Amino acid sequence: MRIVLDAMGSDHAPQVDVAGGVRAARRFGQEITLVGDQKRIQQELDQYDTAGLKLTVVHADQVIEMGEHPSEAVRNKPGSSMVVGMKLVRDGQADAFVSAGNSGGVLATALVSAGRLERIHGVQRPAISTLVPTAGAKTLLLDIGANTDCKPDWLVQFALMGSAYAKVLGVTNPRVALLANGEEDTKGNAAVQAAHALLRQLPLNFVGNVEGKDIVRGIVDVIACDGFVGNVALKTAEGVFSMILSQIKQEIKAKPLTSLGGLLAKPAFKTVSKKLDYREYGGAPLLGVNGVVIIAHGRSDALAMENAIGVAINCVENKLVEGVRSDIEASLPTLTRLMQPQQQT
């Protein structure tokens, strides 16, 4: 197996990306190909004992930056690490692509660049997914930003693709929900209400609507939503998480006695932080394209990058792309038939 890593992706590239690649090569024993500025990558590699590791470097002289307009950037930069790296997967020279860069850029690379993988047959829109740290089981949330205004059948396909990935993660008969403003079947905006009716008639374990508070409760395996609300919900969760921890830290430090208490309770805080740490998950797939593409957090460190590569290996081993293709295909006739009256109006 050969995993391609965008060495120029993260906020601290290529340092943490290369470090993560080295750790992953050691841990998983698979070939890791680092794509990016060869000289800078080599400088980083020189800091590690890489003897016996299957590490290769492919040069790319351009970088898609965080602020760039995704589709323009990937068209104008065919020599970027994203385009060069994903092309290796497209051309069958590698099995997966991992990047902590501009997620819109990764999406655009997959769809419109010279290295494009293109959509899986029947998929309306690919979706960016993420595993949310919860109090219970892991929950996959998608879409979190690829598609802001969604049609009902797109939401339905997000649910199907999320279910396919949950199976890759080892979940049997994944519980799939729609994100809404209430649990009742009648809740939701127009697109969610229509998607709800469609999902009731498709072959997956659709459990109905969940609310924002349920995102972190770990009561379902997959939550589907449009990329606008998914992005807002995810960032709200991240914001509240860091706000509360910093508020607690600040108040604990305000007085000697509470400071002492904080010191003694520190192991408990560490356990909670680790449990809710996105770095443990590493990354999650861009679902709906013809290849394994893992998007990692821009703020990833070496551990997160290592884990993101682990996610990629698992997706290859458990045939994510084939799973999505087969679940989408199985639902396509019913979905097409159900959507026809809507399309005529």
Next chain:
Amino acid sequence: MRIVLDAMGSDHAPQVDVAGGVRAARRFGQEITLVGDQKRIQQELDQYDTAGLKLTVVHADQVIEMGEHPSEAVRNKPGSSMVVGMKLVRDGQADAFVSAGNSGGVLATALVSAGRLERIHGVQRPAISTLVPTAGAKTLLLDIGANTDCKPDWLVQFALMGSAYAKVLGVTNPRVALLANGEEDTKGNAAVQAAHALLRQLPLNFVGNVEGKDIVRGIVDVIACDGFVGNVALKTAEGVFSMILSQIKQEIKAKPLTSLGGLLAKPAFKTVSKKLDYREYGGAPLLGVNGVVIIAHGRSDALAMENAIGVAINCVENKLVEGVRSDIEASLPTLTRLMQPQQQT
């Protein structure tokens, strides 16, 4: 001044509602009218020393329950505490209405019941607002559930009405933002992008887009969004808040040393909990109707109900309705002109 309180609203009605009403009558010295089942209200009142307090009771023999379909319920139950209570405001016999009941029911009562206040002239859709506990200044979020699918000019009016309420709260030149999936001006779904362009041309302090993480940062005074995403964001924040606190509690209790630490640090946790406690805010207005209507949290306790009545008194004293009317009127010609090309397509 006379404030009408729906005594049958909260999850623990009429107990906490009456308790809150008694506390508010004592604290503010204004007349509080409790509307609901006279016998049950009297039973609660008998537990307090109400001598000298301006407390009155108006009987209503029906209740809008939490699970009911709002507009059907208020039409079918003209004798409900909500309809009877709000009618007192509509008929000029009282100055404000406060309820911790079904918020959709309060909205429907204001719009379609026998006690309807109706929309302020020029207002497209009323919005339910809430003050979010943040690390900094209070932030008003609206809409949080009245309108799931919103047109751009509705979002614009939410921003204007939120700004008017922020002024009632004492904020000079309130900073108003749109909730989006990124800070850049080009972010947002179609409605948000169109609202963004409109807001740039209107007389209010529009500071651009904010993200989900900014909801609890206290960096703006008002955040406008559609009621679907607002509801999801608010409930996500509440969910993460209670999940983290319960996780920390659980881990602290897991070991003797961390338990001791937790005990010593308890005052710090209490300060944080109090700072982020919705009960301190009590409630927030339903904006855009011809009267002061305050919606309190269903899980309100007596303190929250007391504070919700305080919110109502402040809105009456600082002329909320007049403020909304004047800000909506001032923007109407420009907004109508800007919306015309869109309406033709």
